[in-house]
Amino acid sequence: MTPVLLGRIQTRLFVLGTLGAVWTLIITPFLWVDPPGPQGYTFVFLIDDMLGQSPVIQTYKLTFAALAITAVFGCLFWDPLFHFLMQFRWEKDWPALFHLLSGIPEGISTFLLLHVAVLNPFGDIGPDKEQFVPVPAYVFLFGTTWIITWLFANGPMKIFFVRWRFFGGRLI
């Protein structure tokens, strides 16, 4: 698939909204984190308490915030930028490798944006909030989500949408 701008945006929203959301839903309770307190590293679903609320639900807030930021910021910033860079290519294509590697800057931008108070579900918890974007868990979550959605968009997506590859990634 050689994307057009609208195709990039639609495909991003579709794969993150379906496969990305399902994967996030499945994997979040199994993230390996170091919550506040003396417990040390453990799985999210094994944590007893997180600021008086269910740790699983609290973590879901964070992981879905990451997903939403990747979707929205990608549409607003990364997709137009990649689209612009693509214009320098004679073939006006975007190799699968570029798509895969763009996960690195996008992963960093989402990580940084999670530290903006209004975007972080724990924005009101004070100076300790950075520990609520636990780096190893974030890298694992973002990396796996990125690879799964990348694999899907480079292959099985076409099973469902027979015209998608001819329309620059546009679904509608």
Place this chain on the structure above:
Amino acid sequence: MAEDTINIRSSELSDPMPDPTGPTQPGDLNDALIATDVWTDQMVADAGIPIVDIPMVSVGGGIGSFELVDHLRIAGMSTNQLRVLSNLDVPWQTYEYLTKVSQVPRKERLRSDSQSMPDNIWGFPSFAFREAWTEKTLDPIWNVCTEPILRDYYTPRAGHVFETMEREAHRISYFDMCVKGQVRMVRRRYGGGYFTILTPPQGAAATKRIAYRSTYVHISVGYPGVKFLPDLQAYRTAYDDYVRVVNAYEPHEHVYEELKRKPGLVMIRGGGIVASRVLQRLIDDRDAFGLQTQILHLFRTYITGPHGPNIFLRRPGGDGWAYQGFNWPKSTWGGAYKYRFEKLEGDARKELYEQLGGTNTPIRKNWMEQLARGRREGWYRTYVGTVDSVVPGDDATVVTRVKAKDGSILEVPAHFVIDCTGLEADIREHRLYADLFDHSGAQRNVLGRLDTERTFEVRGTQSAPGTIYAAGSMTLGNYFAGIDTFLGLQYAAVRIMDDLASRGFVKKIGPLRSSSQWWKWARHKPLPK
């Protein structure tokens, strides 16, 4: 057929049918039919031509017909709704003939994307994955994940493409829908739809012609033939020499055999994929048999590096060649350029064709290595210029008089000249197209070929409620540039299928039907007839 056109003799029937019994055989075209643009049922009946009713016919029977039938069958069409009228035994016959003579036998790789699979309308799992699966290797997968940055483009083996197509043909009962013969003409029918006149093989039918009366007609007959460079044709005609001056698209194995017997000079004309393949064959032979073949390569335009009017339109190139993965920039099949072509009309579209067109060849590491070695060791030499004339020389050679930019003439003798330019013959060389222009309202497009709509309907030929669709190389110049490729034929098939769905001929393929049909394909489950 014009004298300078090389017939693609992939089929014994490809010439106009000989008339076995003379004019007395019943059921032939008469003067009234030939002269009349729109026929009534009575006119055909009066001529004694039997009429077969069928909702749709596909004329050609090559990969274009196969693609449309595959899509329509998957969209739910039963086999009794369509007939493929063809002189070919199998859809890949002409294609295999052309690739084989131009040095891509079954074991060699085509110039085609991994996801352009004639046997699979979805493009998944790609040829690379299927090759990885059958050959138990991860290399093709690594290739498609890193191409074209770390690796050259993955391309499938010709044999893999033909074998999978054969399997799919059986799955969809393709051969049940084929009728053998040569299509002479398609004419509009008074009251709607069309008559397609088929000349069956000698002795196969009681009458000389059979008329297929259908609402829809699909035409995908491919190249009328390949054309020779005019200077080479002039030489061949003047000196009656068909041995030393050959076209890469005609059988020319004798050149390679002769070079094995004694060392010789070979001149290559052209800078495209066929030139690359022929060079590879010459150099492979040189390496394998220790030959002393000297290669002289004549470029009309010598490309020294990246070229183009601005930084957004700069194609890679070097050593004479323009480099490009496939025969059009990749986004022509479904990205930025596809949309651009779709929007443009007339001269603006023609201009884009000119900007993106031009002869080019893919970058392949082994080709680069071979040619670099040839340059270094002095047995591969390039020349730049236009050809003034070609004349016989001493010692059984053919002398090409090359005119350089400054007007000076250089005489280059060679034992063989291989024309790899692949010029295509004019569309009127095919009687069927000539008849469409003369009698059915078809027009030429900006590149002089058959003008179609974005839906691949042939402009000017409508006969409501019916319509004629066309796809393939003879429709180049319309709203989709990559039409003469596997993926292009699939795109055309999708658009035609969708247009037919909007007319109620088949169901529209949505996500559910698409995925359930893919699952059937994956299990190789035959479709109901």
